[in-house]
Amino acid sequence: MNREQVKIALAGNPNSGKTTLFNALTGLKQKVGNYPGITVEKKLGNAKLPNEIDAKIIDLPGTYSLFPKSMDEKVAQQILCNDENVDYPDVTVVIADATNLRRSIFLLTQVIDLNMSVVLALNMVDIATKKGIIVNVDLLSKELGVQVVAINARKRKGIESLRESIINAIDKKPLKPFLFVRKLFKDLIEKANKIRGKENDYASFLALCKQELGGEVVNRCALNQLCKALDIIPERVQAKETVKRYKAIDKIIYQTVKQGKPTGKYQITKNIDDVLIHPILGYVVFLMILFLLFQSVFSWSAYPMEVIDSFFTNLSVWIANALPPGMLNDLLVNGILAGLGGIVIFVPQIAFLFAFIAFLEDTGYMARVSFITDKLLRNVGLNGRSIIPLLSGAACAVPAIMSARTISSWKERLITIMVTPLMSCSARLPVYTIIIGMIIPIEEFRGFNLQGLVLMAFYLLGFMAAIAIAFVMKFIIKSKERSYYIMEMPSYKMPDWKTVLYTIVEKVKIFLFDAGKIIIAISIVLWGLSSFAPGNKFEKIEEQWAGKADSEMHIAAEKLEVSYAGMIGKSIEPAIKPLGFDWKIGISLITSFAAREVFVGTMSTIYSVGDENIQSIQERMKNVKNQETGEAFFTPAVGISLMLFYAFAMQCMSTLAIVYRETKHWKWPVIQFFYMGALAYLSSFITYQLLS
Amino acid sequence: MQKLADLKVGTKCQMCMISDPELEQKLLEMGCTPGEKIQLIRKAPFGGPIAILVSSYILSIRKYDAEKIAIKLIKNE
Incomplete structure (x- = not known):
């Protein structure tokens, strides 16, 4: 085998431990497209496989099947289904959660049917065993016709054997498809193959089911005519195929998996949910968590910030005295160091904020928050899923807007994108911090840090503005598309x-x-x-x-x-x-x-x-x-006016660029720029005139 | 036919039919196939979404969509 570099794609359901496995395989040797974001963007990493083979690993967005419901799932589909895609892998590793095997294997069998070299990484087998779910790994491998490797991505167990299996899988296509779509739909598939000019039964089947696999536009018409001529309704065909596939999967599961007591597994998750999604307590807890977040961002980071501040002040004094006075001295101290100190000082706050959000997402709590807020958000033209971009917007609007890709309805996704920049991001934090420090005294208010309370008020203000604007847009933007909220609530777990x-x-x-x-x-x-x-x-x-x-x-x-x-x-x-x-x-x-x-x-x-x-x-x-x-x-009037201006104005080129990229139209970033500017100017104007 | 939306929390049942083809497609791939045993485990407040246990994981869907899912109660369990 003389490949310079093998391309490996990592596919799997959301919450299956895919990102953890990606980190285990690549370590810190990874880069994230142009923009950050948790698995919403194409993530690439390098890994060394046995025999000194270099591998490029692509972390695909989490998906349940090759029938995408949203933008991010579409990314995964288009890479896996189109062998002309630059990222088309030599080997696909499908990661499956052993405690959730039935649904995970659905995706796996679809990938097998695309005639790809596949390895199944069976995650958390040890946990499943503890819960009484015993998987016969060897039999499963035999029945599926692919290598199955038991791993525990968090504990970095089984990673070596996975590396070896990947090498063994190169150039080894599956011997037979898992489900013979050709037999199921007879000459339909052959004709579709002919139209597409490719001998890939399952890809042709997906194309028949109106999936856009890339390069399909040319064939679309012919495929639609084929369906019409044979009197076939693509939706029905797809449904029939899914049911057949699950039947075949159930048969294999029955043979290879011994199910434990189905109740035991949920007890912990159920107990936690009794509180976290309780009709009243749930909301109280949610607000408390947000409150804790802002209090801690403000107070925990105070100490490291002081250290950084005094470091830069001392450094400035030292350089100012050590170098001969003049232009260079001035540029270094007042130009570069002043600017540099201004950035580094906010690293602690930003680190805390991102840590909190990563924690909430990793534990499975975010899915609960979207469960209890769906109704409210739906009323204002958003979706329960919008809560994730909105909350991530408190860290940075750029990855937040990209995470809106999981929302399937275009209208809801667009409104989410349009209002997310109103959430106070971490870049506003330095501005707020400085101004609050000047105009709000360091006092305790009913036992709480007053400055922290004001900071939280500004975050709440951003959220309320987002909700209000969303409500207005709900009536302006027209769409016939139906809105869905179909979301897995993962079991709680400690984050990795x-x-x-x-x-x-x-x-x-x-x-x-x-x-x-x-x-x-x-x-x-x-x-x-x-x-x-x-x-x-x-x-x-x-x-x-x-x-x-x-x-x-x-x-x-x-x-x-x-x-x-x-x-x-x-x-x-x-x-x-x-x-x-x-x-x-x-x-x-x-x-x-x-x-x-x-x-x-x-x-x-x-x-x-x-x-x-x-x-x-x-x-x-x-x-x-x-x-x-x-x-x-x-004065307080100037300070609050200035903070309001920063709270609402669209002062971020990266956000405008990402909004253009995600909406594929200049109209939306332009509208966003002007409505936010108007909102900022008006609210600052009114506030200053009233307060001064 | 009983509808999933009308059940009480804790009720176990079997999937029968989903009357909306678009919804059906989305739920099928999530494992809600005909005959699959499910359990209604939670309802969000104020008419929000519901959560069901299906092939050993928790899935949440809107109440509005649950109106379109016909189920069959499982007796003696």
């Missing part, structure tokens, strides 16, 4: 900590490097814009103050005002003055359009230009005086 850890590392990396690059670049540009001015304006200011005592601060302030940055800020000041913002905030608003978290970096750069006493950004901002009144500039 390694998988959670990988998720956190991945997200923090993306935040630090992808967002960090932009933030540093903008920090440098800003430093340049605020350190230079057209003509000889700077010299004039220096002449004016020459020889006067205490002139440093005044010179710096006036210089900033006449600099290029000041000019830009001033030019938009008239538009934002009614919101309580000055030209300095104006500069931040403009730079924030690259990404919201740039706000902090911008603020720290602007306020540190010419500042000799290096303080933390928050102290610097607190010291800013209103030039008209002489009081502190950041």
Whole structure:
């Protein structure tokens, strides 16, 4: 065998442990398309197989069958069914949950029938055995005609034998299909094969059942005519085939699996569900979990944030003193370090937030939340499944919008995509944190951290705005499509900590490097814009103050005002003055359009230009005086207005790009940009006018 | 014929027929085949979805869709 690299696809039902197996096979040698997201995007990883063979592993989105109900399942179908797809695998590993064998094997047998080289990775056999479900692995392998490997993905057991089985499976197609669709539907399949120009019975069958396998558009008409000519209703044919397939599966299950007491298995899950989806308690618990989440994001991360803050402050002082004064010193300390410190400090909060969400998803709790919220969400044009994108939106809208792919109805999916960016994402967190720190005192309110409460109020506000806008859109967007809510509620389990850890590392990396690059670049540009001015304006200011005592601060302030940055800020000041913002905030608003978290970096750069006493950004901002009144500039009115603006405005290019990619039309991101902008401007305007 | 939506929590029954072809397709592949034993195990509050136990896992569907599922009660169990 002389392959340079074998391509392996990992397929399986949702919640079967697929991502855990993927991590076990690839370790940290994985990359995620262009954007992050838990198994919604094409995930690729490299692995070494025995005999020094390199393998590229594709983690397909979880799917129950090759009849996709949603976008993400379609991705899996199109890779597996089309041998012209770039990702078409040499070997497909189907992972099955041994405690849930019947349904898992359904997908497996479909993959066998596509005439692919298959290995069945039977996950959690040990757990099944404990529950009294005893699987005869050898007999199962014989009956199915494929290699079956018992593994435990979490405990990394059986991974070596799986690697070997994959090697053995290369170029070994199944000897016979599991279900002879050719026999079932006779010349129908042969004719379809002819139309498609391919000898793949099952792929042709799927194409007949109106599945788009890629490259099918040309044949669509001919296939439809074939159905008509033979008087066949594709839906009926598909239903008949599914029933036959399950009958054959049931026969094998009966021979190879000894079922234990069916009640014992659910007792724990049932007991937990008695509380978590209780008609009243369920909602109380849900709110409590959210509350705990925001309290902890705020208070647990306070200590590491302090450490990071003092580290950067000390580093700045050290560099400022160690290097000779001048342009380079200034650029390093006030341009780059100021911007860098502004990003790194939020790593603890972002890590906690993503950890919480990964935890909720991994334990199986998210499925419960969608169960108890489906009714409410359906009334506003969403779906129970929308709760996952909405909650993930609290971390980052980009993966959240991609996770909306699991919603089968286009209208519900579109509305979910349109309102998800209203959820306060982690990029708003730095903005909220800084402003709350300035205008809300560190006090306890009925035993709770007051700052944490205000933060939670802003998250709730985002959620309520999302619900309200969804309700409006429900009446605007028209669709004839029926809406479904068919969702598995997985048994509760402790999350696989390694998988959670990988998720956190991945997200923090993306935040630090992808967002960090932009933030540093903008920090440098800003430093340049605020350190230079057209003509000889700077010299004039220096002449004016020459020889006067205490002139440093005044010179710096006036210089900033006449600099290029000041000019830009001033030019938009008239538009934002009614919101309580000055030209300095104006500069931040403009730079924030690259990404919201740039706000902090911008603020720290602007306020540190010419500042000799290096303080933390928050102290610097607190010291800013209103030039008209002489009081502190950041009054509660300004602070809340600014927070509202950031809560609602669409200031994220990545989100706009992903909305375009997911909706395949510029119309939607454009609408989103303008409705969110209008919402932001109006709410800031009203709030500031009322409060000031 | 009794409908799945009308059952009490805890009732065991057998799948008979799903009167909506689109729904039928989606439920069939999830293992809800004719004759399969299922149990209604939970109802979400305020007329929300219901949860059923089918081939040893929990599946939730809307009450509205459960109206279209005809079942046969299992006696003596």
